Amino acid sequence: xxxxxxxxxxxxxxxxxxxxxxxxxxxxxxxxxxxxxxxxxxxxxxxxxxxxxxxxxxxxxxxxxxxxxxxxxxxxxxxxxxxxxxxxxxxxxxxxxxxxxxxxxxxxxxxxxxxxxxxxxxxxxxxxxxxxxxxxxxxxxxxxxxxxxxxxxxxxxxxxxxxxxxxxxxxxxxxxxxxxxxxxxxxxxxxxxxxxxxxxxxxxxxxxxxxxxxxxxxxxxxxxxxxxxxxxxxxxxxxxxxxxxxxxxxxxxxxxxxxxxxxxxxxxxxxxxxxxxxxxxxxxxxxxxxxxxxxxxxxxxxxxxxxxxxxxxxx
Numbered sequence: 402x403x404x405x406x407x408x409x410x411x412x413x414x415x416x417x418x419x420x421x422x423x424x425x426x427x428x429x430x431x432x433x434x435x436x437x438x439x440x441x442x443x444x445x446x447x448x449x450x451x452x453x454x455x456x457x458x459x460x461x462x463x464x465x466x467x468x469x470x471x472x473x474x475x476x477x478x479x480x481x482x483x484x485x486x487x488x489x490x491x492x493x494x495x496x497x498x499x500x501x502x503x504x505x506x507x508x509x510x511x512x513x514x515x516x517x518x519x520x521x522x523x524x525x526x527x528x529x530x531x532x533x534x535x536x537x538x539x540x541x542x543x544x545x546x547x548x549x550x551x552x553x554x555x556x557x558x559x560x561x562x563x564x565x566x567x568x569x570x571x572x573x574x575x576x577x578x579x580x581x582x583x584x585x586x587x588x589x590x591x592x593x594x595x596x597x598x599x600x601x602x603x604x605x606x607x608x609x610x611x612x613x614x615x616x617x618x619x620x621x622x623x624x625x626x627x628x629x630x631x632x633x634x635x636x637x638x639x640x641x642x643x644x645x646x647x648x649x650x651x652x653x654x655x656x657x658x659x660x661x662x663x664x665x666x667x668x669x670x671x672x673x674x675x676x677x678x679x680x681x682x683x684x685x686x687x688x689x690x691x692x693x694x695x696x697x698x699x700x701x702x703x704x705x706x707x708x709x710x711x712x713x714x715x716x
Contacts, residue, residue: 413583414479415449416509419469422462422488427516430573431483434580434592441591446584452476454493454501462488473501478508481564481579484518485572494524502527513564515572522563523547532560534567586656587666594670616643617651624664628671631691634660669705672698676710683710 417431435447453459456472473482482505486493502525506512514522519535520543522528528550535543537554544552557566557575566575573596581589623637637660638645652660672690675681684695692698702710 412445413447413481415447415481415483416452416476416479417449417483417485418452418454418473419459419467420453420486420490420493421459423459423485424487424516424569425461425463425465427485427487427569427572428461430569431485431515431576433596434573434576437592437595438580438584438588441588450476454498473505476508478505480509481511481513482509483513483515484521485515486518486521487516490517490520494521499525511562511564513566513575515566515575516568519543519565522565523550528563528565531563532558533563533565534558535565536568591670616641616648617655620648620652620660621663621667624667628668628690629688631664631668634664665701666705669702672702672710673706673713676713686710
């Protein structure tokens with residue numbers, strides 16, 4: 402069962418290890434979900450730094466220069482180290498890189514390979530007898546080069562303190578998983594909504610961004626479409642031709658909360674966006690989110706987010 406909400410005041414320390422010719426797209430897909438969480442929570446839930454092996458600048462595959470904050474050896478460590486080579490990755494699988502990554506495994510709770518990062522982790526002997534994936538164009542070569550690794554053709558893998566993903570878009574899926582694990586499914590849903598990710602993510606993930614079953618996908622879609630005039634859970638079941646107990650069980654198993662709780666959160670999340678991004682009155686926001694009584698909406702809002710809608714007004 403997934404957790405619908407995981408209140409936490411902890412700041413996760415994340416480092417991203419870059420190499421020459423890294424993918425801008427992969428880097429953005431790793432950083433942007435964390436940025437959205439920080440913005441939504443109004444605090445630094447994630448603090449990330451860009452590193453290189455030697456502390457020297459690198460250039461992306463598009464020629465964008467990046468000056469790191471420090472070298473990998475200078476980093477004090479943290480929760481997760483994302484290892485992110487993209488092109489020319491085999492040239493980085495050196496003894497020096499292997500030693501650096503082996504040392505890093507003692508400083509970080511998790512080592513994660515993004516794009517072709519799995520190749521470097523495997524070269525350093527850090528994926529032995531672990532499930533792993535890599536960009537699918539190189540999966541066969543990866544399997545041949547590292548037979549001790551349990552290579553899989555999936556978007557990402559989680560095997561204890563080793564995470565791997567298969568390409569730039571897969572990095573987004575993996576970060577979504579991290580957000581869900583750290584802050585709960587509600588925050589994962591917020592990030593997915595911000596980037597217009599539909600139910601089910603991109604269709605390849607082993608742990609989808611939103612509900613995996615067709616029943617939950619359709620129910621969540623109905624909830625999103627019916628904000629101003631909320632429908633009852635009974636009506637949702639009627640439309641989907643399912644028994645209420647089946648819907649309740651599916652929601653509890655996949656999202657960790659019953660449909661009524663999730664529907665309420667979806668409506669209040671919409672109210673939060675209106676409060677943060679528009680000058681609509683509380684009464685108008687209430688109507689747009691299915692509350693005919695502004696006071697009732699404000700009470701529910703405060704219970705959910707700990708503040709009143711007026712406290713989030715844009716300045």
